Amino acid sequence: MTLTVWDTHPDHQFADAISRFEEEFSYPLGDDGRFRIEHGGDGWRFFHALGEAAYVVATRQGEVLAVLGAAVRRVVGPDGASIALLYLGDLKIAARARGGRQLLHLVRAIQARFGGRVGAAFCVVMDGTPLTPAHYTGRMGIPAFAPAAALAVFWLRTAAGNAEAAPAGMIRPCDQDPGQELFMELAAGQYRLINGKPDERSLMAPQWLCADDGSACGRLEDTLRAKRLRSTTGEDMRSAHVSCFAYRNVAAGARLVQAAAERAAQAGYPMLFVAVSASDAAALAEFLGSRLRSSSPATVFGTGLPGPGRWNINTAEI
Numbered sequence: 252m253t254l255t256v257w258d259t260h261p262d263h264q265f266a267d268a269i270s271r272f273e274e275e276f277s278y279p280l281g282d283d284g285r286f287r288i289e290h291g292g293d294g295w296r297f298f299h300a301l302g303e304a305a306y307v308v309a310t311r312q313g314e315v316l317a318v319l320g321a322a323v324r325r326v327v328g329p330d331g332a333s334i335a336l337l338y339l340g341d342l343k344i345a346a347r348a349r350g351g352r353q354l355l356h357l358v359r360a361i362q363a364r365f366g367g368r369v370g371a372a373f374c375v376v377m378d379g380t381p382l383t384p385a386h387y388t389g390r391m392g393i394p395a396f397a398p399a400a401a402l403a404v405f406w407l408r409t410a411a412g413n414a415e416a417a418p419a420g421m422i423r424p425c426d427q428d429p430g431q432e433l434f435m436e437l438a439a440g441q442y443r444l445i446n447g448k449p450d451e452r453s454l455m456a457p458q459w460l461c462a463d464d465g466s467a468c469g470r471l472e473d474t475l476r477a478k479r480l481r482s483t484t485g486e487d488m489r490s491a492h493v494s495c496f497a498y499r500n501v502a503a504g505a506r507l508v509q510a511a512a513e514r515a516a517q518a519g520y521p522m523l524f525v526a527v528s529a530s531d532a533a534a535l536a537e538f539l540g541s542r543l544r545s546s547s548p549a550t551v552f553g554t555g556l557p558g559p560g561r562w563n564i565n566t567a568e569i
Contacts, residue, residue, distance in 0.1 A: 266292025
């Protein structure tokens with residue numbers, strides 16, 4: 252087996268091998284749907300857009316057996332302190348290669364890259380995934396991951412349907428600095444991510460949206476430079492995302508999402524993703540009405556975290 256750490260686009264032959272490998276994997280979406288993630292040769296770009304990154308690919312005789320991506324994220328904790336956490340994602344091991352030491356080799360490659368510089372890590376897993384980190388961590392030198400927070404991933408129609416539109420002028424574009432400042436204020440007391448380069452993964456120019464009264468904010472973007480989604484029935488799930496989504500109350504949050512959906516529709520995106528805390532999901536879903544196509548539960552797993560707390564997660568970075 253050969254391990255390769257990519258930090259640039261692989262050649263066409265390697266990219267094609269990764270694409271074939273990804274066809275084996277699908278994830279839960281709503282009550283009865285499933286979807287696939289298609290990185291192709293751009294998995295490295297997805298993680299590089301998050302921070303200092305490593306994208307490890309295990310191969311044998313030209314066939315991809317396993318992949319794992321990681322990036323160092325700067326996170327502000329519930330107490331307001333800034334910490335470095337390692338984000339892990341896109342773990343895939345081919346069925347024919349499971350039960351061996353592939354995971355251990357991938358993890359050791361990540362450990363070799365980042366050494367002792369990061370003492371805590373997290374990942375996000377869609378509920379319904381057969382094997383979660385609780386099944387395969389805590390042994391062979393791999394730190395034990397435990398559930399840290401519950402999320403709901405909303406997939407929304409950008410067409411209004413019977414949803415109440417956001418009042419004109421209530422939600423406006425804002426510059427990055429005031430948008431980021433408002434996000435940090437509204438998400439205070441949560442784990443919140445503060446670094447990243449969304450322009451590296453997004454075809455559209457990322458655009459901050461802020462409520463006039465400071466009650467909600469979010470950043471509209473996509474992932475099409477680095478990740479594409481397709482349902483297992485073949486539907487192209489071309490979607491925009493609301494990142495850095497924070498609000499003073501669920502009514503304000505719903506207005507922000509509605510305004511983002513309208514802008515996404517104008518830009519040619521039929522669907523929109525956003526993640527919310529599981530505790531707010533039911534109330535937000537009621538406000539959003541027929542826009543909401545599916546709500547999928549997900550769990551943040553962590554190891555070495557300084558303490559419990561609510562997490563603010565971006566769907567564009569899962």
